[in-house]
Amino acid sequence: MSSPSKIPFSEPPYLCGLPSPYYNESHRDWQKTCRKFIEDNLLKHALEWETQETVPDHVWEKFAEGNMLIPSIGAPLPVEWLHKVGIRELPGGLKVENFDYFHTLIYADEMARSGLAGPSGSLTTGMAFGVPPLIKFANKQVQERFLPELLTGKKRSCIAITEPEAGSDVANISTTAVKSKDSKHYIINGTKKWITNGIWTDYSTMAVRTGGPGPGGLSMVVVPLKNYPGVNMRRLKVSGQISAGTTFIELDDVKVPVENLIGTEGMGMKYVMTNFNHERLTIAIGATRQARVALSAAFEYVMKREAFGKTLIEQPVVRHRLAKCGALLDSQWAWVEQFVYQMTKLPKSVADIELGGLTALCKAQAGIVLNECAQCAVLLFGGNGYTRTGQGEIAEKIYREVPGIRIPGGSEDVMLDLAVRQLVKNYQTKMKEMERPRGSSKL
Template identity: 30%
Template sequence: MSSMYFTEEHNAFRQSFKDFLQKEVFPNVDKWEKQGFVDKEIWKKFGEMGYFGLNYPEVYGGLNLDLFYTTIFLEELQKVNSGGFAAAMWAHVYLAMTHLEKEGSELIKEKYLIPSITGEKVGCLCITEPFGGSDVAGMRTTAVKKGDSYILNGSKTFITNGVYSDYLVVAAKTNNELGYKGMSIFVVDRDTKGISSTNLEKLGWKASDTAEIAFDNVIVPSENLLGEEGKGFPYIMQHFALERIVMGINAHARAEFALEYAIQYMSERTAFGKTIDKFQALRHRIADMSSEVEMCKEFNYSVIYRLNKGEYVVKEATMSKLVSTKIADEVIYQCLQLLGGYGYMEEYPMARLFRDSRLGPIGGGTSEILREIIAKIIIDKKEYKPITQ
């Protein structure tokens, strides 16, 4: 592991986390993949070990560690070979919980963030809508102020942890006339009257519960507003850099896992009197793929390094997700090919990896949207700036 970014403490954490996953997660992955959701017990075990609080403040039960611990957390989750399980974990920690910590009042942090770090409560982030996709500004869900409450109406879709989470972080229009400037964010208890969830069947990410969620005259107390009314859109944009680099790291990690498995398989598979890792055409294919993955990994580490220092890396994080997810798809496709017929069999890991990886260029902003954002930055000289406090 690169000593430029990882200390002995980081490496020790990686090994202990690997051991934890081997003991607590690996034996259950196939069951979770079949049942379509993750058992509640594992959330509490993650919480007990402090894994949900790696980069959160100590005052709320976190460990306040640097983002390279988060990087290790994400990388090792991908090697469990269940994109759905990994997504359930990181969507809770780096999507829902991020808004609680950055925009939540002390009351909200006490009620939701602290039990989220301990694993007693699980959250989901509700932004995407059935008719909106990546068009966040075109949101139709509304939250109309009425006395000391807001009345929430609308729907969200493709929500990870959307069926079994304990609370929902929901974006809605509080002023339709202002467009995206009239958007706000709320935290809503799952058992609030008027919320209904429909489980969605997916190509991959089978172990995560993914839902379409409807809000029918849901009463949300005013104190459940996150941050200021009308600042929802910049809050969302502010955190997209983290979400995109998270998905970039996920991509290089699963591609690396696929390569490691393919190389091991090639060292054991014999054809025409020798192992197939001795055939030049296949060796050179591995060389090309390994070079691409290593380039992604080093770039992603440099982005994490800058993000950890507080820099606003929206351009680089967007590039990370765009390129890393594309390369991961291509690498895993080629690795499946290297396994031949066995790559197509469910008892081998490559088939699941292939399905799970395909969501990379779609979720968290499609590659098409990311290209336009990058084009605006590079060609139109558009500047994305952090929210000024």
């Protein structure tokens, strides 16, 4: 059965009627469910809300009521906890225990179909990156205090790591958490910057320094933010993704119970780095869809725009630009699909080691591909691509969002270096494992 005609590069190949080994009936049903829910409740007004710089509160409430924030946590979902709070199915009847990483891929791809990271990021970032450390590393008592309200959307979360002097260099975090004289509280002082969703957050998952310098002195603590004594927050105006609520946070003698510690003191760096893998892969998925939106919008435009007596698509230089970007885009998507397939087959402990560096590389490459596709779109839209309203508005907005992919979640140059260092480390470890024990005479 042939698929309806689509603008070239506007959809992943599996949605264009081409065969794929990855997607089963459950995945295809989930894609249809996601598309309808997200179109009805987010995409219809995403461009308008991004221009207004805020997504209305009722959108969060709709997603929470529909259990459509849960998929941003990523596979496997915390089934036991979801059952505890009464969530057994996602929209379309998908049981939470059957949710795999291809369902995650589809959800992240559909959430980015507006081409803008801000509207979707305003809903998902806190749940996607602030909640998982609680699920993975917090003790039962901490989980019972916070997870019921966070999983049901009654309260909001965020991940608070980055500081003015410590971005990709996580080990350089200087925000301190010193125990009170009676050892019942942490007294937290410092600043956090570029914290997505921070302005709306009830409980942040925060990286703090409980010990000496370096990575061994870091811990993670649940720190209340909104209307909490000693916490001052203000929104930051960044180039793109404005509606996602980028926030500057000042912490002045913020008193937090020691019971808010996540896991063990001194293990914060491990928790942060483990959490980064999911963050970077979902950034790569969303960025690849943004590149797709930009390139397909340009493709549609050049097929109708006329100059010098013919449509732009009849110009060889235009086709050349589209071809180069199309090759990059579909190659990136194929890598993302391959990556997700590997995650469905490898145990989490193995995937963290084998794919950790490659996740960083995939995220970096997604930013590079987005930059090429967005720049191509702006150039092909011409003056319209340089204008914040009108036919080229989406291309102009996406192009401003490129740095928001290439910098957050680990800046591009750091990611490229990290990928190679991790690959070398894995190679050296495996070589040592293959070495014959000293003194052995066995061949």
